[in-house]
Amino acid sequence: MTRGVAIEAIGVHRRFGAHIVLNDLHLAAEPGQFVVIVGRSGGGKSTLLRLFAGLDQADQGAIKIGGDELTGLCSSARMMFQDGRLLPWLRVGENVGIGLANPDYERIREMLNHVGLADRIDDWPAKLSGGQKQRVALARALAAHPRLLLLDEPLGSLDALTRLDMQRLIESLWLRSGTTAVLVTHDVDEAVALADRVILLNQGTADREWTVNLPRPRDPANPVFSALTQTILSHVMEETQVADQVEPSSPDHDSIRFGSGGSVTVFPGRRYR
Amino acid sequence: MKQRFLPWLVPLSLLCLWQVSGNLGWLSTRVLPTPSAVLRAGYQLAMSGELAHHIGISSRRAAIGFAIGGLLGLLLGILTGSSRIAERLIDSTVQMLRTVPHLALIPLVILWLGVGESAKVFLVALGVMFPIYLNTHHGVRTVDPGLIEMGRVYGLQRWGLFRKILLPGALPSILVGVRYALGVMWLTLIVSETIAATSGIGYLAMNAREFMRTDVVVLSILLYALLGKLADGIARWLERLLLPWHPAHAAALPVESI
Numbered sequence: 001m002t003r004g005v006a007i008e009a010i011g012v013h014r015r016f017g018a019h020i021v022l023n024d025l026h027l028a029a030e031p032g033q034f035v036v037i038v039g040r041s042g043g044g045k046s047t048l049l050r051l052f053a054g055l056d057q058a059d060q061g062a063i064k065i066g067g068d069e070l071t072g073l074c075s076s077a078r079m080m081f082q083d084g085r086l087l088p089w090l091r092v093g094e095n096v097g098i099g100l101a102n103p104d105y106e107r108i109r110e111m112l113n114h115v116g117l118a119d120r121i122d123d124w125p126a127k128l129s130g131g132q133k134q135r136v137a138l139a140r141a142l143a144a145h146p147r148l149l150l151l152d153e154p155l156g157s158l159d160a161l162t163r164l165d166m167q168r169l170i171e172s173l174w175l176r177s178g179t180t181a182v183l184v185t186h187d188v189d190e191a192v193a194l195a196d197r198v199i200l201l202n203q204g205t206a207d208r209e210w211t212v213n214l215p216r217p218r219d220p221a222n223p224v225f226s227a228l229t230q231t232i233l234s235h236v237m238e239e240t241q242v243a244d245q246v247e248p249s250s251p252d253h254d255s256i257r258f259g260s261g262g263s264v265t266v267f268p269g270r271r272y273r
Numbered sequence: 274m275k276q277r278f279l280p281w282l283v284p285l286s287l288l289c290l291w292q293v294s295g296n297l298g299w300l301s302t303r304v305l306p307t308p309s310a311v312l313r314a315g316y317q318l319a320m321s322g323e324l325a326h327h328i329g330i331s332s333r334r335a336a337i338g339f340a341i342g343g344l345l346g347l348l349l350g351i352l353t354g355s356s357r358i359a360e361r362l363i364d365s366t367v368q369m370l371r372t373v374p375h376l377a378l379i380p381l382v383i384l385w386l387g388v389g390e391s392a393k394v395f396l397v398a399l400g401v402m403f404p405i406y407l408n409t410h411h412g413v414r415t416v417d418p419g420l421i422e423m424g425r426v427y428g429l430q431r432w433g434l435f436r437k438i439l440l441p442g443a444l445p446s447i448l449v450g451v452r453y454a455l456g457v458m459w460l461t462l463i464v465s466e467t468i469a470a471t472s473g474i475g476y477l478a479m480n481a482r483e484f485m486r487t488d489v490v491v492l493s494i495l496l497y498a499l500l501g502k503l504a505d506g507i508a509r510w511l512e513r514l515l516l517p518w519h520p521a522h523a524a525a526l527p528v529e530s531i
Contacts, residue, residue, distance in 0.1 A: 053426050073425060085423040089441040089518045098437065099427035124518045140427070 004032035004180030005066040005076055005147035007052060012061035014047055014204075021047045022058070023204030029197070031147075034174060034181045036191040038236060039201035045184040048201070049150050052182060053079050065148065078146035080154040084133040086125040092136055093121040099144045111139040114173055131162035138170065142177055149174065151183040155190065167193050171217060188233045192225055193218050200235055208235060306488040311495065314488035323477070328496065331462060331473040334390065335500075338397025339458050346402040346454075347447070350409025355439060360410075367406060375399045376464055388469040393462065400461040401454040408450025412443030445519060448512050455504040463497055474500075 007029050014022040021044040029035045037045050050056040051063050054073035063070040065077070078099060086095045096111050097103030112118045115135040125133060134154055141149060151170070155163045171194055174181050185191055191198045192212060200208040210232060218225055288308055294300040295307030302310065318324040349367065353360040375396060386392040416439055424438045466475020474493050481489035512519075 055422060055426065073428075075428060077426065079423075079426045081419065081423065083419060085417075085419050087420060087438065087441070089444075089516075090437070098424070098429070101428070126518060126520060144428075 003147065003178045004030075006031050006064075007066075007148060007180060007182070008064040009048065009051065010062045010064065012048075012051065012058045012063065014044070014051065014056070014058050020204055022051075025061070025201075025205050027199065027206045029180055029182065031180055032178050034183070034194055034196045036183045036185060036195035036198050037201050038185060038188060038191050038198060038232065039207075040236065041186070043201045044204050045201050046152055049079070049152050049182060049184050052148065053077050053150055074148065076146060077148040077150055078141040078144065079150040079152060080134075080137050080141045082153040082156045084125075084130075084137045086133055086136055086140075088125050090125075091121070092117065092123050092125060092128070095125060095136055096140045096143050099140060101144075107143060111143045112136075114142075114176075115139045115169060131158050131166065134158065134166060135169065138166075138173065142173055142179075145177065146179055149177075149179045149181045151181065153184055153186065156186065163187075163190070168217060170194065175216070188229050188236065189220060191232065192229050193220065198232060200232065303485070303487060306491060310488045311491050314486070315492050318477075318489070318492070327472060327474050327477045328500075331466065331475070332500070334393045334466075334473065335397060335458050335462050335504075338394040338461075339401050339454065341394065342398030342401030343405050343451070343454060345398070346405030346407075346450070347409050349402075350406045350447075351413055351435075351439075351443075354410045354413025354443065355435070364410070367403075371403045371407075375403075376461065379465060379468060383469055388471065393465045393470070393473075396465050397458055397461045400457040404453040404457060405447070405450040408446045408453070409443060412446025412450075413439055415446070416442035445512075445516055445521075448508065448515065451511070452505065452508040455508055456501070459497060459501045459504065 009025055009027045012022050012025045013020075021042075025044075025048065027035075027048075037048065039045055047056065051058055052065070052070075052074060054063075054070055054077070065074055086092075087098065090098070093105075093108050093112065094103070096108045100107065109118060109121065112121055115138055117132060117135055117139070120128065120132070120136075125136065128136065137154065154170075155166050158166060167190060170181075170183075174194075183191075183194060192214075195210075195212050198210045198212060199206050202208075210228060212228065214222065214224060220226065220229075291300070291305070292307050292309060295302060295305070295310070300307075306314075315324065349363060353364045353367075378399070379396065382392045382395055386395060420438050420442065421434060424434045429437060462473075463475055466473040467479055468475075470476040470479075474496050478490050478493035481487075481493070
C-alpha cells in the first residue's frame with residue numbers, strides 16, 4: 001500500500017494583481033496526516049490547495065512534496081473539486097479510470113465498491129445525484145493510490161445528510177489508503193469531524209492551529225467536539241480584526257481535557273516560524 | 274395512432290389535390306406534371322440506368338467535397354481552438370475569407386478549373402469548410418476549463434487531454450456544424466451543377482428543361498430534397514451515435530431508465 005507523503009509550504013507568497021492572497025505562509029504536514037484548512041472566503045484556502053497540486057505557482061517561497069521542491073504539476077497528488085468535474089461523456093467506470101495509467105477494470109470496480117456505487121459502473125454521470133457524483137469523484141481521486149489527496153470543498157454543494165455520509169466515507173477511505181489529506185472547507189463541524197489538525201488561514205497566513213485527538217469516527221455530540229467547534233468558529237468570526245494583534249508568542253499551550261472523550265490541544269496564535 | 278397520422282394529413286391532401294387537378298386539366302402538365310407523371314419519369318430513368326448514374330455522380334461530388342472541406346475545417350478549428358498563437362495567426366484570415374460568398378466564386382472557379390469535377394468538389398469543399406471551422410473552433414474554445422484543469426491534475430498529457438476532454442467536449446458543437454454544412458453542401462452542388470455540368474442531377478434537370486420535360490425537372494428537384502433529407506437523417510443518426518450522454522438525446526431513452 002502506498003503511504004502518504006510529507007508536504008510543506010515555506011514562506012509562500014501569492015498575489016493576483018494588487019490583491020495579496022497568500023502572505024508568507026508556512027505550513028507542514030506529516031505523511032498520512034489529515035489537515036483541514038478553514039477560514040473566511042477569499043482567505044486563500046483554495047489558492048493554497050492549487051499550489052500543492054502544482055496548478056498554480058508561488059510568487060515567492062517554495063512548495064515541497066516529500067522533501068523535493070515542486071516545479072510542475074504534482075504527479076503524486078489527486079484533487080477533488082466542489083463541482084465534481086466528472087466527464088459527462090464518459091460512463092461512471094471510465095470516469096473512475098481517468099487517472100489510471102492503465103485503466104484496469106478490477107481496480108475501478110474495487111473503488112466503486114468502496115463508495116457503494118458498483119452497480120452504477122455503466123451509467124452516465126448525468127443520471128447520478130449530487131452526492132453520488134461526489135462519491136464517484138472520490139473513487140476517481142483515490143483510484144491511482146495518490147500519496148496526497150487535495151479536497152477543495154468537495155461537500156460544499158451537498159445537503160446536510162449527504163454531507164455527513166460523505167464525511168464518514170472520506171474518513172474511512174483516507175484511513176484505508178494512508179494518504180496525506182488536505183481539506184479546505186467552510187464548515188467547522190466538518191473540519192473537527194475529519195481533521196488531525198485544523199489550521200485557520202487568515203489574511204494569507206496560517207494563523208492558528210488546533211490538534212484534534214478525538215477517537216474516530218467522531219461523535220458531534222461529544223462535548224469536546226462541540227467545545228472545539230465553538231472555539232474555532234469564534235476565531236474564524238473574529239480573526240479578521242484580531243489577526244495582527246496576536247503575537248506569535250508563548251510556547252506553552254492550553255490542553256483541554258474532558259473525561260474520557262479525548263483531548264484537544266490549542267496553540268494560541270502559533271505561527272510556523 | 275391518430276396522433277401519428279396527423280402530421281401527414283396536410284401533405285397527403287395536397288398531393289391528392291395536385292394529382293386530381295392535373296387529371297382534370299385545371300393544371301397544365303407544362304406548368305406542373307402530376308405526381309404520377311413524375312413517378313413514371315423516375316421509373317423510366319431508373320430503368321435506363323440514367324438515374325443511378327446521375328445520383329451517383331452528384332453524391333460522389335458531395336461526399337468528396339464534404340470530406341475535404343470538413344476535414345480542413347475540423348483541423349483548422351481544433352488548431353485555432355486549442356492554441357492562442359494559431360488563433361492569432363489564422364483566425365482573422367479565415368474570418369475574412371468567410372465573408373466572400375463562395376457561390377460568387379463560380380465564374381472564377383470555372384476559369385481556373387473548367388467545368389470538370391474538380392470545380393464542383395472545390396466549391397463544395399469551400400462552402401462546407403467554414404461552418405465546420407466556426408463550430409469546431411467555438412466548441413473547443415468553450416469546453417469547461419474546470420474539466421481541462423481536472424484532466425491535468427489527473428495526469429493527462431496533451432494527447433490524452435485532447436482525446437478525452439477537448440474533442441468530446443467540442444463534439445456537440447462540431448455536429449451542429451456538420452448539420453449546417455450538409456445543407457450548404459447540397460445548395461452548392463445544386464447551383465454549380467445547374468450552371469455548368471455535363472452530368473449529375475443538376476445536369477439532368479437542365480437537360481430536361483431543353484426538351485421541355487417538366488416531369489424530369491420536378492423529379493430532379495425532388496431528388497435533391499430526398500438526398501438532403503437523407504443527409505440530415507445521417508447527421509441525426511451521428512448525433513445519437515456519438516452523443517448518447519447528452520441531455521438532448523437522453524430524452525429518447527425509455528422513461529423508466531431515467
